[in-house]
Amino acid sequence: MANKTTNYKLTKPLESEFYDVGVQNENMDKIDTQMKANADAIEALQKGQSGKADLVDGKVPAEQLPNMNYDEKGTAESKVSEHNLDQTAHPYLLNQIETCVEAAQNAQDAANAALDAVSGIVYTINVLPSQNGTLTYNGQAQSPSWNAYNPDALTLGGVTTGTNAGTYTATFTPKGKYKWADGTQTAKEVTWTINAATMTVPTQKNSLTYTGSAQSPTWNNYDSGKMTLGGTTSGTNAGSYNATFTPKTNYKWADGSTGAKTVAWSIAKAAGSLSLNKTSIKLTAAKTTDTITVTRAGNGTITATSSAPTVASVSVSGSVVTVTAKAKGNATITVSVAAGTNHTAPANKTCSVEVTLPTKVLNDNSWATIREVSSAGLGANYWAVGDVKSIVLNGTVRNYTFNNLTVNAFILGFNHNSAKEGVNKIHFQIGKIGSTAVALCDSNYNNTGDGFRMNTSQTNSGGWNASHMRKTVLGNSNTPTSPLANSLMAALPADLRAVMQPVTKYTDNTANGGGNVQTYVTATTDYLFLLAEFEVFGTRSYANSYEQNYQAQYDYYKAGNSRVAYNHSAVSTAVWWWLRSPTCTDYTHFQTVNADGSYRYLHCLLLCWCAARLCRLIPRRMIPPHIPPPKGGGSGREPQIKIIMAA
Secondary structure (H helix, E strand, O other): OOEEEOOOOOOOOOOOOOOHHHHHHHHHHHHHHHHHHHHHHHHHHHHHHHOOOOOEEOOOOOOOOOOOOOOOOOHHHHHHHHHHHHOOOOHHHHHHHHHHHHHHHHHHHHHHHHHHHHHHHHHHEEOOOEEEEEEEEEOOOOOHHHHHHHOEEEEEEEEEOOOOEEEEEEEEEEEEOOOOOOOOOOOEEEEEEEEEEEEEEEEEOOOOOOOOOOEOOEOOOOOOOEEEEOOOEEEOOEEEEEEEEEEEOOOEOOOOOOOOEEEEEEEEOOOOOOOOOOOOOOOOOOOOOOEEEEOOOOOOOEEEEEEOOOEEEEEEEOEEEEEOOOOEEEEEEEEEEOOOOOOOOOOEEEEEEOOOOOOOOHHHOHHHHHHHHOOOHHHHOOOOOOOEEEEEEEEEOOOEEEEEEEEEEEEEEEEEOOHOOOOOOOEEEEEOOOOEEEEOOOOOOOOOOOOOOOOOOOOOOOOOOOOOHHHHHOOOOOEEOOOOOOHHHOOHHHHHHHHOOOOEEEEEOOOOOOOHHHHEEEEEEEEEEEOOOOHHHHHOOOOOOOHOOHHHHOHHOOOOOOOOOEOOOOEEEEEEEEEEEEOOOOEEEEEEEEHHHHHEEEEEEOOOOOOOOOOOEEEEEOOOOOOOOOOOOOOOOOOOOEEEOOO
């Protein structure tokens, strides 16, 4: 709480208080009132003394004395002095005169004191001027206004104008009779300020997305004339960066600071992308693995998962996904790419996988699967010689109609005689009913007529190559996908014909009783074929001796399996079946396998069973049951056929 003066109760602000105009005005009003009262008192006192002589050292000055008619100087004075010195003269009067002189002197002293007091109040400066309001840097010269500044009483000096933000020093010096409250009249310094202009911290204005090139942001609230930009101001990769902004001279932040402010800015990741070079894969025995090449933007980690790992497993190396077959079935491979340095994670992509790996049970596999295994040369890895695969025969073959006849084709060998007949083949023979080997027998079996005959005339001229059996009955004059009508090939199921491939067979293709001539043994390309003498027995008896140089015994028969075949429609009746080897010493016979499994030859007029072969699969033969003709070969009985084919 402020103090009060003793006499006039003027308010004296504390040192910690700010200047208050109201307080100052109140004090001035009190001083003004008292000074007027004092002046009035002095004036009244002065009027009361009007006409009275002044006393100087207790005497009235001669110039104030009235004109008198008196003796010349010294006479009266002398007498008066003598009279005055006489203490007994006029004692009462003297006493009164002394009292009046004393009162007049006291009044004069009081008046002088009052005047001095009033003068002291009027000419004392109790408040040092201070800056009125605030100034903010604007680039122009500015001067402050002042609180408690009376230009009549004070002289303003020092620095009174400034442009830049900062603190300046002005001076105030009392004029004339004016003095400070401490009684001095020396100049006093007063500081005044131009504040720095306030700025808002910049923020990133534009959105940046990774492009592969360097980029810089633009800024909200950025003025290069007011602040200095530093830190990281350019970037290429997606991410967060830090720029700095430092106020220049005359500027400050809203919080009053002038140091550098760190401002984060960013480059967003570009949208990721993902593509696969394959959307479907088929895995087989021939191709147990395959790869998917992944193309993606950036460097996001590639992962892959399989919906059925037991069917198809996956692994990833770099941008290549390897899919490995595990078991027959279907799976979906899902490829994912994580967010990378500069790209977001794209949507997943998928690849469907079909696995057609074979089973160990031959009959459980499709012909397409068997073909795949055969082509890979892997047949022996899954199956064994003698394993069976059922087929259904439908259709008319010459004079005989097969109506949904189920017969088993069985494996004769793997990659049989591959150096001459072709690699990666499985050779099949038609066929078996259950486990019983059978030959296909037509209605004219063992009788003459249009049926499963080797030739339509009693000759072996042209050998196997020119035979009626090869071209017409079996249908090798056409292809499996466009089979000859009324041929055995046309009666085979479509899925089997779709995978049949040609195979090279060597046979005496001249015959006609020409004997053992090497040049007679030439190659034919067949889909269905009969077996040769050496291929069944492993020895040569009646065939051209040079055939065996180009042939090999089939593993099935080399293993000692029976050569006996039975009628497909009467499986208790053994029958003979044709071979493709002509008898080299005459012009009428082809070799046969007897009903007891031994070898012999028959006239070509009798019906042969045919060994039809499917390439790319192991050849399978269809061999007609052999029924020995009457002596001399003129039986008129039609033989049954066995077919050999290579798949």
